[in-house]
Amino acid sequence: KKRYNITLLPGDGIGPEVISIAKNVLQQAGSLEGLEFSFKEMAVGGAALDLVGVPLPEETLTAAKEADAVLLGAIGGYKWDKNEKHLKPETGLLQLRAGLKVFANLRPATVLPQLVDASTLKREVAEGVDLMVVRELTGGIYFGQPRGIKTNENGEEVGFNTEVYAAHEIDRIARVAFETARKRRGKLCSVDKANVLEASILWRKRVTALAAEYPDVELSHMYVDNAAMQLVRDPKQFDTIVTNNIFGDILSDEASMITGSIGMLPSASLSDSGPGVFEPIHGSAPDIAGQDKANPLATILSAAMLLKYGLGEEKAAKRIEDAVLAALNKGLRTGDIHSAGTKLVGCKEMGEEVLKSV
Amino acid sequence: KKRYNITLLPGDGIGPEVISIAKNVLQQAGSLEGLEFSFKEMAVGGAALDLVGVPLPEETLTAAKEADAVLLGAIGGYKWDKNEKHLKPETGLLQLRAGLKVFANLRPATVLPQLVDASTLKREVAEGVDLMVVRELTGGIYFGQPRGIKTNENGEEVGFNTEVYAAHEIDRIARVAFETARKRRGKLCSVDKANVLEASILWRKRVTALAAEYPDVELSHMYVDNAAMQLVRDPKQFDTIVTNNIFGDILSDEASMITGSIGMLPSASLSDSGPGVFEPIHGSAPDIAGQDKANPLATILSAAMLLKYGLGEEKAAKRIEDAVLAALNKGLRTGDIHSAGTKLVGCKEMGEEVLKSV
Ligand SMILES: CC(C)[C@H](C(=O)O)[C@@H](O)C(=O)O
Numbered sequence: 076k077k078r079y080n081i082t083l084l085p086g087d088g089i090g091p092e093v094i095s096i097a098k099n100v101l102q103q104a105g106s107l108e109g110l111e112f113s114f115k116e117m118a119v120g121g122a123a124l125d126l127v128g129v130p131l132p133e134e135t136l137t138a139a140k141e142a143d144a145v146l147l148g149a150i151g152g153y154k155w156d157k158n159e160k161h162l163k164p165e166t167g168l169l170q171l172r173a174g175l176k177v178f179a180n181l182r183p184a185t186v187l188p189q190l191v192d193a194s195t196l197k198r199e200v201a202e203g204v205d206l207m208v209v210r211e212l213t214g215g216i217y218f219g220q221p222r223g224i225k226t227n228e229n230g231e232e233v234g235f236n237t238e239v240y241a242a243h244e245i246d247r248i249a250r251v252a253f254e255t256a257r258k259r260r261g262k263l264c265s266v267d268k269a270n271v272l273e274a275s276i277l278w279r280k281r282v283t284a285l286a287a288e289y290p291d292v293e294l295s296h297m298y299v300d301n302a303a304m305q306l307v308r309d310p311k312q313f314d315t316i317v318t319n320n321i322f323g324d325i326l327s328d329e330a331s332m333i334t335g336s337i338g339m340l341p342s343a344s345l346s347d348s349g350p351g352v353f354e355p356i357h358g359s360a361p362d363i364a365g366q367d368k369a370n371p372l373a374t375i376l377s378a379a380m381l382l383k384y385g386l387g388e389e390k391a392a393k394r395i396e397d398a399v400l401a402a403l404n405k406g407l408r409t410g411d412i413h414s415a416g417t418k419l420v421g422c423k424e425m426g427e428e429v430l431k432s433v
Numbered sequence: 434k435k436r437y438n439i440t441l442l443p444g445d446g447i448g449p450e451v452i453s454i455a456k457n458v459l460q461q462a463g464s465l466e467g468l469e470f471s472f473k474e475m476a477v478g479g480a481a482l483d484l485v486g487v488p489l490p491e492e493t494l495t496a497a498k499e500a501d502a503v504l505l506g507a508i509g510g511y512k513w514d515k516n517e518k519h520l521k522p523e524t525g526l527l528q529l530r531a532g533l534k535v536f537a538n539l540r541p542a543t544v545l546p547q548l549v550d551a552s553t554l555k556r557e558v559a560e561g562v563d564l565m566v567v568r569e570l571t572g573g574i575y576f577g578q579p580r581g582i583k584t585n586e587n588g589e590e591v592g593f594n595t596e597v598y599a600a601h602e603i604d605r606i607a608r609v610a611f612e613t614a615r616k617r618r619g620k621l622c623s624v625d626k627a628n629v630l631e632a633s634i635l636w637r638k639r640v641t642a643l644a645a646e647y648p649d650v651e652l653s654h655m656y657v658d659n660a661a662m663q664l665v666r667d668p669k670q671f672d673t674i675v676t677n678n679i680f681g682d683i684l685s686d687e688a689s690m691i692t693g694s695i696g697m698l699p700s701a702s703l704s705d706s707g708p709g710v711f712e713p714i715h716g717s718a719p720d721i722a723g724q725d726k727a728n729p730l731a732t733i734l735s736a737a738m739l740l741k742y743g744l745g746e747e748k749a750a751k752r753i754e755d756a757v758l759a760a761l762n763k764g765l766r767t768g769d770i771h772s773a774g775t776k777l778v779g780c781k782e783m784g785e786e787v788l789k790s791v
Pocket residue numbers: 151165168169324628629658
């Protein structure tokens with residue numbers, strides 16, 4: 076029997092509900108494929124702030140580092156919104172990403188045939204969308220120094236951040252993107268703002284240079300403002316998108332909303348060698364927390380990504396993906412994806428249905 | 434008779450075609466309201482690069498400064514895409530904005546009843562969208578220092594830019610936004626990334642403080658990634674949006690595409706006292722330049738904004754807006770907004786039709 080250590084980080088809001096379900100599904104899929112998991116649950120985000128006063132306690136980071144993979148729920152909530160920067164739940168997430176060096180964030184946005192109508196886009200525009208945003212996750216303006224709020228010579232406050240990319244940071248995320256595109260439909264679109272920003276000029280130069288090593292991948296470049304438009308105009312034109320941390324934050328959320336089912340979308344954050352972090356792309360949704368209304372499928376599908384990208388256990392991953400489709404095919408829908416003619420269920424019922432079909 | 438000096442900057446690609454039409458419309462609307470215009474045409478962008486080797490010749494900036502308002506076509510093209518930063522057409526546009534200190538960029542995104550079906554969004558989502566993005570235009574990462582590409586201690590290239598806002602820069606754009614919201618439906622949404630960036634933390638703090646002076650305006654805050662989603666999910670929730678230079682670039686383009694008619698959308702860039710710059714939000718579209726295919730309405734409507742926001746000539750502005758609606762009501766459509774049952778016309782024919790109805 077293969078054994079894996081999984082660190083669970085339920086976090087805030089609906090995080091605990093969806094993590095407890097995804098954990099069961101992961102365990103079940105694994106055991107059917109001869110895998111044994113041991114789980115360790117640790118605090119992060121607002122939950123950690125309330126418990127020990129910091130958003131990423133040292134024991135949590137240690138447990139994450141020692142794990143084979145990390146499954147995370149969600150982070151943040153109104154309660155901590157006014158906290159100072161270093162005491163924001165989000166800061167814990169950023170510290171986790173930096174601590175684990177998970178520089179490659181994979182965010183698929185897929186429109187399932189069962190859910191085409193959940194999109195606000197016209198059926199013919201949404202149907203068949205299947206793209207992957209590869210977002211750089213440990214660099215750029217999120218982490219760049221210098222940063223802060225200072226008082227200038229006029230006694231006036233000035234807020235500043237630094238967008239910065241070194242060549243090797245661009246190269247390593249670009250390689251992940253080229254490899255990803257190669258396994259998909261062979262098209263890579265690199266998004267930047269090279270008509271204005273020097274950081275983007277270097278980005279474009281490095282990505283272009285690497286293309287020679289991937290002759291089977293068709294590379295194109297797009298300015299970020301145009302990409303934001305093209306995602307609305309014709310999302311099907313995209314296969315794989317690679318971009319920096321902040322543009323990736325914006326465009327991956329836009330892309331996810333285009334699928335109409337942000338409660339459905341998982342993500343994987345990968346490093347060169349250590350454990351990856353797998354989490355739904357949706358937030359902590361404090362307004363529906365604890366009400367059995369959350370859609371657990373994004374976290375369940377994150378568990379599938381954990382198996383596939385984190386542990387290389389493709390068979391167990393496939394079991395989970397198929398079980399999710401089975402539950403949808405039975406017509407079960409949580410509130411966020413509910414439409415006429417389907418059955419409205421809660422978070423738990425959806426989870427149990429998936430568990431049965433694994 | 435009131436006299437105004439207008440500097441025309443046709444620029445590149447379809448710029449010259451649409452400017453020559455908008456000029457005629459402007460002249461006609463003005464003369465019917467007792468206004469006399471004298472026009473001065475100057476080179477900018479790629480056109481200026483080809484002519485004199487710089488993207489914003491000094492005479493052009495001088496002519497712009499001396500004018501009562503500037504009407505600009507479009508800038509850029511493949512031909513100059515590989516130019517070094519200081520020789521890019523876009524650099525000329527940025528220099529123009531900085532030179533005229535036009536810090537407030539107003540970008541309306543409206544879905545006209547006549548054009549609802551041009552949107553890729555479902556009819557019920559697109560119908561009635563009427564929002565205004567107020568984008569900061571002369572600060573932030575577009576202009577922040579330090580910036581560049583340097584070699585670090587490992588002999589590796591590093592690209593960097595600085596996102597920076599001083600309190601007074603935030604205050605003055607926020608004031609424009611509050612005033613704008615006040616004249617609209619009284620709702621202002623400030624978009625930032627205050628959960629990660631210090632520049633955004635200061636942004637939110639200043640905007641929040643100013644709200645006390647505008648008790649009639651309802652202020653909300655939204656993270657930029659969420660805003661990118663909400664524009665797709667339910668664009669009608671927005672009235673006025675205020676945000677920084679780069680987020681405004683991305684979100685205003687996304688919003689414009691949501692209307693489905695980016696060939697229809699004008700913009701105004703305003704300073705504290707000097708002349709404003711009025712331009713369509715679409716690009717130079719080199720692929721259709723010179724083929725009489727461009728939609729001149731965005732530039733014509735920019736001329737209307739010039740009259741309204743630049744010169745305070747509301748009546749003449751209204752003439753233009755009404756004439757555009759009249760042409761649409763007759764069923765005339767350029768290729769970008771054409772649909773079954775309407776009449777496909779070229780750039781010139783559309784322009785003549787508007788001119789007739791002014
Ligand atoms: C919570 C926040 C810090 C985070 C980010 O901006 O990266 C989130 O929006 C995400 O995309 O995972």
